[in-house]
Amino acid sequence: MNPTNKNHKNNEQELLNRYVAGDKEAFREIVKRYKDPLYAFLRRFLNQQELAEEAFQETFLQLYRSRHSFEKDRPLRPWLFTIAANKARDVLRKQKREETVSISTIAEPAESSIDDVVNSLTSYEITPYDEAEKTERAEKVRQIISTMPENLREILILAYFEQFSYKQMADILSIPIGTVKSRLHTAIVFFTKKWKSITSDGNV
Amino acid sequence: METLTKEQRDILLDYYFECADQRETDTAKQLLGTHKGAVEFYNKLHDSLSPLEHLDHEIHANCPDHLVEKTLERLYLHNTEAGNGQLEKLLRAESEKPVVSLSNPIVTKRPSFWRNLAESAAIAAGIFIIASIFIPVTRQMRAQATKTACQANLARIAQGITQYAGEHEGSLPAVATKAGNPWWKVGSTEQENQSNTRHVWLLVRQNYLGPEVFICPGSGNSKMPVLEKARILALADFPDRRYISYSFKLISEPNKAVLPKSQIPLMSDTNPIFENCLKDPYSFSKPEFDPVKLNAKLLKINSSSHRGKGQNIMFSDGTVKFASQRTFGQNDDIFTVKDLDTYRGTESPSSETDTFLVP
Numbered sequence: 091m092n093p094t095n096k097n098h099k100n101n102e103q104e105l106l107n108r109y110v111a112g113d114k115e116a117f118r119e120i121v122k123r124y125k126d127p128l129y130a131f132l133r134r135f136l137n138q139q140e141l142a143e144e145a146f147q148e149t150f151l152q153l154y155r156s157r158h159s160f161e162k163d164r165p166l167r168p169w170l171f172t173i174a175a176n177k178a179r180d181v182l183r184k185q186k187r188e189e190t191v192s193i194s195t196i197a198e199p200a201e202s203s204i205d206d207v208v209n210s211l212t213s214y215e216i217t218p219y220d221e222a223e224k225t226e227r228a229e230k231v232r233q234i235i236s237t238m239p240e241n242l243r244e245i246l247i248l249a250y251f252e253q254f255s256y257k258q259m260a261d262i263l264s265i266p267i268g269t270v271k272s273r274l275h276t277a278i279v280f281f282t283k284k285w286k287s288i289t290s291d292g293n294v
Numbered sequence: 295m296e297t298l299t300k301e302q303r304d305i306l307l308d309y310y311f312e313c314a315d316q317r318e319t320d321t322a323k324q325l326l327g328t329h330k331g332a333v334e335f336y337n338k339l340h341d342s343l344s345p346l347e348h349l350d351h352e353i354h355a356n357c358p359d360h361l362v363e364k365t366l367e368r369l370y371l372h373n374t375e376a377g378n379g380q381l382e383k384l385l386r387a388e389s390e391k392p393v394v395s396l397s398n399p400i401v402t403k404r405p406s407f408w409r410n411l412a413e414s415a416a417i418a419a420g421i422f423i424i425a426s427i428f429i430p431v432t433r434q435m436r437a438q439a440t441k442t443a444c445q446a447n448l449a450r451i452a453q454g455i456t457q458y459a460g461e462h463e464g465s466l467p468a469v470a471t472k473a474g475n476p477w478w479k480v481g482s483t484e485q486e487n488q489s490n491t492r493h494v495w496l497l498v499r500q501n502y503l504g505p506e507v508f509i510c511p512g513s514g515n516s517k518m519p520v521l522e523k524a525r526i527l528a529l530a531d532f533p534d535r536r537y538i539s540y541s542f543k544l545i546s547e548p549n550k551a552v553l554p555k556s557q558i559p560l561m562s563d564t565n566p567i568f569e570n571c572l573k574d575p576y577s578f579s580k581p582e583f584d585p586v587k588l589n590a591k592l593l594k595i596n597s598s599s600h601r602g603k604g605q606n607i608m609f610s611d612g613t614v615k616f617a618s619q620r621t622f623g624q625n626d627d628i629f630t631v632k633d634l635d636t637y638r639g640t641e642s643p644s645s646e647t648d649t650f651l652v653p
Contacts, residue, residue, distance in 0.1 A: 117369070121362060126436075129357035134349050146357070147365045154369060205303065205335075228351035235349065250346055253312045271304075274311070282342040 106162050117154055124170055134247050135178050137236050145177040168258040175244055175262055234284045242277040249274050298331050306336050333522040340519045363421045370420055440512040441600055441616055447507045448608040454502040456612060459553040467496040468551035477544055478639040478653040481534040482578035490652050492531045494542050499526055505537060510563055512599035513539035534575035539599060541565040541651035546642040554610040559622055562651050563597035563605035565629045572653055583639030
């Protein structure tokens with residue numbers, strides 16, 4: 091461990107001790123450190139700004155409220171994302187109740203292997219996109235993400251954007267490591283198949 | 295594609311998602327260096343998932359300031375009114391509030407206007423002070439990390455250049471070129487269109503450096519597909535602009551391209567003057583460069599890789615500095631040719647002492 095990492099760790103430990111003791115300054119520091127990654131995760135997962143903002147506030151309120159049950163020796167980031175994933179699911183459930191729309195929350199098992207799906211792509215050359223094409227593609231990606239079962243969506247975003255380890259994802263989602271891996275595979279297959287179908291239909 | 299075992303495929307997946315341990319990382323790197331099928335699988339995996347990058351298009355992935363304020367306001371309000379010990383009680387009470395519905399309306403007592411106003415003003419002042427202290431600090435921390443990683447890239451490139459010069463009688467990496475060649479055509483495969491990046495591509499092609507060090511983490515192109523060895527050897531230049539986010543001293547006379555003994559700027563973050571004309575990674579297919587006429591703004595702006603605050607500059611003695619100004623030595627602007635205000639993409643430096651870093 092280099093001195094910078096050691097200092098950072100000591101600093102984080104001290105911050106956590108103060109947070110558990112109810113120090114508001116320490117809590118503000120935590121908000122400061124984690125606001126961007128947390129917001130980005132919620133924004134991608136929930137796909138709507140209002141929902142992301144609601145879950146963001148609830149996450150930090152819950153973090154403060156549950157500080158006594160936090161184990162100081164554990165890193166804070168996975169704990170924070172555990173709360174955030176739960177709050178995001180709550181927000182989605184609430185929205186579903188209001189809209190009485192049923193969205194699948196259970197992932198279908200992957201019918202194809204990653205090899206099959208990945209190899210079905212004809213080329214990995216990247217073509218240039220103008221602004222309008224980028225917007226159109228962004229819309230298509232959001233469309234796929236919003237139709238993905240929640241458990242696939244959250245694991246894909248955690249793995250792709252947040253780079254958590256398998257162990258951390260297992261803790262965050264309260265599932266065994268083996269399930270994390272198989273679910274991530276299913277999520278990749280789901281996304282790739284949908285993307286392939288949507289782009290070949292719509293010629294994006 | 296050469297066949298991969300399930301275990302090898304899983305290792306590559308773990309490596310892609312940065313979930314691999316040291317042993318798996320070493321195996322993955324070895325596979326990517328030796329196994330054609332592994333490179334193909336990795337690149338196709340990247341291609342399958344890279345559309346996810348579009349998820350952040352036209353939305354702010356960073357937390358908006360007002361949301362932090364709102365969140366702290368809620369905490370601050372609870373703490374101000376109730377004190378620390380009362381917070382749990384208030385939060386519990388809030389969660390136990392009945393749901394408002396038409397059949398169960400809630401009548402609340404409206405607080406006094408002046409009390410409301412005084413509270414709001416106190417909260418706003420508190421939040422303003424807090425926000426003004428810590429919001430910029432987070433941004434600074436992130437920017438500092440990017441800046442440091444970029445400096446490490448340039449330091450490694452400097453080492454590569456020094457090593458190259460040591461093995462080539464003191465020469466800078468330089469391909470056969472001549473004054474008037476289109477220095478902006480990064481990725482062109484045509485014989486006569488020699489972009490200024492072809493010179494430093496030699497460092498990749500001749501195995502002095504990996505291609506990844508030529509991408510500044512602040513450029514937004516940090517996750518590019520792996521370039522397999524065979525492809526690197528087949529190319530005469532970086533594949534396109536996304537693979538190089540640095541500008542290099544313009545070389546128009548290769549026989550004079552010698553590693554200078556004095557300290558002069560050799561490379562920097564992308565020249566900001568031509569960034570807009572070159573945003574399209576496939577700009578080499580354009581027949582001509584959109585002419586640029588200098589104005590007061592273009593003479594002042596810094597590279598966008600570090601939020602316009604400045605640029606990392608690598609000097610010929612291997613030092614790397616972050617500078618918010620663009621002029622060095624005798625008031626020489628590193629991003630322009632002396633006394634020239636219109637650019638067509640084929641300029642040369644006005645003299646041997648005039649540094650011009652492009653594209």
